[in-house]
Amino acid sequence: MVKVNGFSFVARSAGIRKSGKPDLGLIFSTVPARCAGVFTTNKVQAAPVLVTAPRIAAGECQAVLVNSGNANACTGEVGMQDALRCGQLAAKSLGIDEQLVAVSSTGVIGHPLPMPLLEKTIPGMSEGLSETAVDDVANAMMTTDSFAKVASRQAGDSAPYTILGVAKGAGMIHPNMATMLSFVMTDACVDQHFLQQALRQAVEGSFNIITVDRDTSTNDMVLVLANGESKTPEIVADSAEGQEFAELLRGVLLDLAKMIVRDGEGATKLVHVCVNGAADDGDARKVAYNVATSNLVKTAFFGEDANWGRIIAAVGYSEAQVDPSRIAIFFDGVPVVQKGLGTGPELEAQATDVLKQAEFSVTIDLGLGDGRGEYYTSDLTYEYVKINADYRT
Amino acid sequence: MVKVNGFSFVARSAGIRKSGKPDLGLIFSTVPARCAGVFTTNKVQAAPVLVTAPRIAAGECQAVLVNSGNANACTGEVGMQDALRCGQLAAKSLGIDEQLVAVSSTGVIGHPLPMPLLEKTIPGMSEGLSETAVDDVANAMMTTDSFAKVASRQAGDSAPYTILGVAKGAGMIHPNMATMLSFVMTDACVDQHFLQQALRQAVEGSFNIITVDRDTSTNDMVLVLANGESKTPEIVADSAEGQEFAELLRGVLLDLAKMIVRDGEGATKLVHVCVNGAADDGDARKVAYNVATSNLVKTAFFGEDANWGRIIAAVGYSEAQVDPSRIAIFFDGVPVVQKGLGTGPELEAQATDVLKQAEFSVTIDLGLGDGRGEYYTSDLTYEYVKINADYRT
Numbered sequence: 001m002v003k004v005n006g007f008s009f010v011a012r013s014a015g016i017r018k019s020g021k022p023d024l025g026l027i028f029s030t031v032p033a034r035c036a037g038v039f040t041t042n043k044v045q046a047a048p049v050l051v052t053a054p055r056i057a058a059g060e061c062q063a064v065l066v067n068s069g070n071a072n073a074c075t076g077e078v079g080m081q082d083a084l085r086c087g088q089l090a091a092k093s094l095g096i097d098e099q100l101v102a103v104s105s106t107g108v109i110g111h112p113l114p115m116p117l118l119e120k121t122i123p124g125m126s127e128g129l130s131e132t133a134v135d136d137v138a139n140a141m142m143t144t145d146s147f148a149k150v151a152s153r154q155a156g157d158s159a160p161y162t163i164l165g166v167a168k169g170a171g172m173i174h175p176n177m178a179t180m181l182s183f184v185m186t187d188a189c190v191d192q193h194f195l196q197q198a199l200r201q202a203v204e205g206s207f208n209i210i211t212v213d214r215d216t217s218t219n220d221m222v223l224v225l226a227n228g229e230s231k232t233p234e235i236v237a238d239s240a241e242g243q244e245f246a247e248l249l250r251g252v253l254l255d256l257a258k259m260i261v262r263d264g265e266g267a268t269k270l271v272h273v274c275v276n277g278a279a280d281d282g283d284a285r286k287v288a289y290n291v292a293t294s295n296l297v298k299t300a301f302f303g304e305d306a307n308w309g310r311i312i313a314a315v316g317y318s319e320a321q322v323d324p325s326r327i328a329i330f331f332d333g334v335p336v337v338q339k340g341l342g343t344g345p346e347l348e349a350q351a352t353d354v355l356k357q358a359e360f361s362v363t364i365d366l367g368l369g370d371g372r373g374e375y376y377t378s379d380l381t382y383e384y385v386k387i388n389a390d391y392r393t
Numbered sequence: 394m395v396k397v398n399g400f401s402f403v404a405r406s407a408g409i410r411k412s413g414k415p416d417l418g419l420i421f422s423t424v425p426a427r428c429a430g431v432f433t434t435n436k437v438q439a440a441p442v443l444v445t446a447p448r449i450a451a452g453e454c455q456a457v458l459v460n461s462g463n464a465n466a467c468t469g470e471v472g473m474q475d476a477l478r479c480g481q482l483a484a485k486s487l488g489i490d491e492q493l494v495a496v497s498s499t500g501v502i503g504h505p506l507p508m509p510l511l512e513k514t515i516p517g518m519s520e521g522l523s524e525t526a527v528d529d530v531a532n533a534m535m536t537t538d539s540f541a542k543v544a545s546r547q548a549g550d551s552a553p554y555t556i557l558g559v560a561k562g563a564g565m566i567h568p569n570m571a572t573m574l575s576f577v578m579t580d581a582c583v584d585q586h587f588l589q590q591a592l593r594q595a596v597e598g599s600f601n602i603i604t605v606d607r608d609t610s611t612n613d614m615v616l617v618l619a620n621g622e623s624k625t626p627e628i629v630a631d632s633a634e635g636q637e638f639a640e641l642l643r644g645v646l647l648d649l650a651k652m653i654v655r656d657g658e659g660a661t662k663l664v665h666v667c668v669n670g671a672a673d674d675g676d677a678r679k680v681a682y683n684v685a686t687s688n689l690v691k692t693a694f695f696g697e698d699a700n701w702g703r704i705i706a707a708v709g710y711s712e713a714q715v716d717p718s719r720i721a722i723f724f725d726g727v728p729v730v731q732k733g734l735g736t737g738p739e740l741e742a743q744a745t746d747v748l749k750q751a752e753f754s755v756t757i758d759l760g761l762g763d764g765r766g767e768y769y770t771s772d773l774t775y776e777y778v779k780i781n782a783d784y785r786t
Contacts, residue, residue, distance in 0.1 A: 041710070042706060042709040042710045043708075043709040043710070043715040043717065044705055044706060044708065044709030044715070044717045044720075044733075045709075045717075071702070073702065073706075074702065074705055074717070074730075074733060074734060074735065075734070076718075076733070076734050108702060109701075109702025109703075109705065109706065110701065110702050110705075110730075110734075110735040111735070216710055217706055218705075218706050218709060295688070295777075299777075299778055302778065308502075308503065309464070309466065309467065309501060309502025309503045310502075312437055312467055312502065312503075312611075313435060313437060313466075313502065313610055313611050315436075315437065316435040316436040316437030316438075316611060317434070317435045317436070317609055322436040322437070324436065324437045324438075324467070325469075327437075337467075337503075340437075340467060340469070341467060341468070341469050341503075342467065342503040342504070380778060381778060382775050382778050382779070384688075384692075384778070385692055385695065385773060385774060385775050385777070385778060386775065
C-alpha cells in the first residue's frame with residue numbers, strides 16, 4: 001500500500017447512488033499543500049468546477065471532497081450554493097478554512113445534489129481518515145468505471161518522495177462528456193509555478209492523448225497537491241530534479257490514462273496509435289486522432305479484423321498533409337501497408353494474430369517528415385452501446 | 394415506376410460479391426448528357442474517382458457504370474488500369490466514346506477488382522437496358538445498405554421534366570469512410586455551369602448535413618446527368634425555373650440523404666437536430682454537428698432516454714459561442730431545458746414519449762442570435778457494432 005507523507009483518505013456511502021455503493025470521498029493533507037489544476041474547457045461548467053477553479057488558482061489546497069452519482073451540473077444558483085455548502089461541511093469537519101477545500105462531482109447532469117444526505121454524511125468523515133485508504137476514495141469516484149484507478153511513482157533515494165494519483169473515467173470511446181477526474185498527491189516540495197507547468201505538460205502527454213481539449217465534460221478536473229512533507233529540497237523548473245518530477249508525474253498520469261482507456265465503456269482492447277513521418281507534430285496528432293476516434297476502425301478492432309482500408313481512409317480524411325503512395329501501416333511490427341498498397345494475405349494473417357491480443361499498437365508512417373504523434377484508444381463493442389443506452393434508466 | 398426520357402438501366406450479378414447478389418449496374422442516356430459532379434475530398438482517392446472526375450469536368454457524360462463489393466481503392470497503378478478497362482468495356486458495349494463513361498465503385502479497400510468477372514459480364518449488359526429498371530441499379534449499388542434508395546421529383550405542367558436519383562450508403566453513425574454514391578438523372582435541359590452550381594448547393598443541403606466534407610470515403614461521388622430529352626427550354630441561373638430546378642434537385646437529394654440516415658448501420662431512429670438562435674449559421678452548424686455525432690447522445694436515443702445532459706454537454710464543447718444560461722432544448726415540441734435548466738420530471742416524461750417514435754426532432758435554441766443549422770442523425774445501436782465488426786469476415 002503506497003502512502004504519501006501527510007495525506008489521508010476516507011470514503012462513505014452517502015446514498016447519492018441508489019445502489020448504495022460508496023459515493024463520497026475525502027482527501028486531506030495535514031498541512032496546506034501547494035496545488036495546481038487543469039479544468040474542463042467545456043463552456044458549460046458544473047458548479048463544483050466554478051467553485052474550485054479559483055481556489056486552486058489561489059495556490060493552496062488542503063482537502064478534496066469528491067462525490068459520484070450526481071454531477072451538480074446545469075443546476076443553476078442552487079447548484080452553486082450546494083457546492084459551496086459541501087465545501088463548508090468538509091472544512092468544518094476538518095477544522096480548516098473552506099477556501100482550502102476543493103469540491104468535485106461526477107454523475108448525472110441536471111439534478112440538484114441530495115443535500116440532506118450530504119449534510120448528514122460529510123461532518124463525520126474526518127473521523128475515518130486513514131493514510132492507507134486511497135483505494136476507497138478511488139472506488140467512491142467511480143460511475144460506469146469497472147475498476148478503481150490508482151497509480152504511483154517514487155523518486156530516487158537521494159531525496160525521496162512519492163507521487164500517488166487516483167482517477168475516474170471510462171467513457172472514452174468518443175470521449176464526449178464522459179467525466180474525467182484525477183487527483184494527485186505528492187509529499188514533494190515543489191515550486192508553485194513549476195507545479196502548474198509540470199501538470200499542464202503531464203496532462204498533454206497523458207489524458208490529452210486519450211481525449212482532446214474540446215471533448216471535455218462539464219465536470220472534468222485534474223488536481224495535484226504537493227504538501228512538502230517529504231522534507232526534501234524544493235523542486236524548481238529547469239533543473240534535473242524538476243525534469244525528474246515532471247517525468248514521474250507524467251508517468252502517474254499516463255498509467256491512469258491507460259487504465260481509463262482499458263476501462264473504456266465495454267472496451268476489450270487497448271490500442272496505441274502511433275504516427276511517424278508526418279510533415280510536423282500537429283499533422284501527426286491529427287492523423288492519430290482521426291484513426292483513434294473512427295467508429296469504423298474501432299469496431300474493426302473489436303472484430304479482430306486487420307482492416308487497414310478503414311485506417312488508410314481515416315488517415316486520408318484528416319486535415320494533415322498526406323501522400324497516399326508513401327503511407328506504411330504496421331500492427332505491432334507487422335507491415336500491412338507499404339507505399340500505400342496492401343502487403344498481401346500472408347502478412348495480413350499475421351496482423352490478424354496481433355489484433356487478437358488485448359493490447360497492441362498501430363503505427364502509421366506517412367513518409368513525409370519528422371512529425372510524431374500518438375493516441376491511446378479502445379475498441380467499440382456491443383457492451384459500449386448497452387452501457388450508454390442504459391446508463392440513466 | 395418513374396421514368397426519365399432517354400435514360401435506361403440494367404444490373405447484373407457479376408460475382409464480385411460472394412453472396413451472388415447483383416453487384417454491377419449501368420445507367421445509359423440515349424444522348425450525351427450535360428453533367429456535374431461532387432467528389433470525395435479524402436486525400437486518398439480510389440481509382441474510379443481519379444478516372445471519373447476529369448471526365449465529368451469535361452462536361453458531358455452518357456453512361457455510369459457502378460459496382461459494389463470492391464472499392465478499387467489503394468490498388469495503385471493496377472487499379473487505375475482496371476478502372477479504365479471497365480469504362481472501355483462499357484463504352485464498347487454501348488457503342489459510345491469511353492470518355493463519356495463514368496465509373497464508380499464501392500466495397501472493400503485494397504483488393505484489385507476481379508477483372509475476369511467484369512470482362513465477362515460488362516459486354517452483355519447493354520442488351521438488358523430498360524427504362525424501368527432504375528431499382529435494379531439502386532439494388533446493385535448496395536453494400537451494407539438494407540434497402541435500395543430511389544427518389545424523384547416532377548416539375549410542373551408548363552415545362553414538365555423529371556429528376557430521378559439513386560443512392561447508396563448506410564454507415565453514417567460517425568460518417569467516416571462509409572462510401573456514399575448517388576447518381577441523378579434528369580431529362581431537363583440545364584445550363585452546364587448552373588447544373589454544377591445547383592448540384593453543389595443541393596449537396597450542401599442534403600448529403601452534407603448527414604456527413605461533413607472531411608468525413609468522406611475514398612470513393613464518394615455524386616453525379617447528375619441532364620440529357621435535355623424533355624425538350625423543355627434550357628434552365629439557367631437566376632431565373633424562376635432555375636430556382637425551381639434547384640429546389641427539386643435538393644428535394645431528391647434530401648430524400649435520399651434521409652434514407653441513408655434511416656438505413657444507418659443498425660439505426661432504428663431518424664433524428665433531425667435543429668439549432669436556432671446561434672450567433673451565426675456557422676456556429677449553429679458546429680453545434681448541430683457535435684450533437685448529431687456524439688456517441689453518447691446517439692446511444693441515449695437508442696435507449697429512448699431524454700438525456701438532455703449529454704446534449705447540453707455536447708453543445709458546450711463545440712467551438713460555438715454559447716451562454717449556458719440561455720440554452721433551451723426541445724424534443725419535438727416538448728421543452729426539457731429552459732434557460733440552461735431542466736424543466737422537471739413531468740416534461741421529461743413527455744419527452745421520453747417523443748423518443749419512443751421512429752422519427753423526431755431535437756431543437757436547440759442558443760438564445761444569442763439568428764444563426765440556424767441542421768443535421769440528420771440516427772441512434773447508435775448494438776446492431777451497428779455487429780455490422781461493422783463483422784463486415785469483412
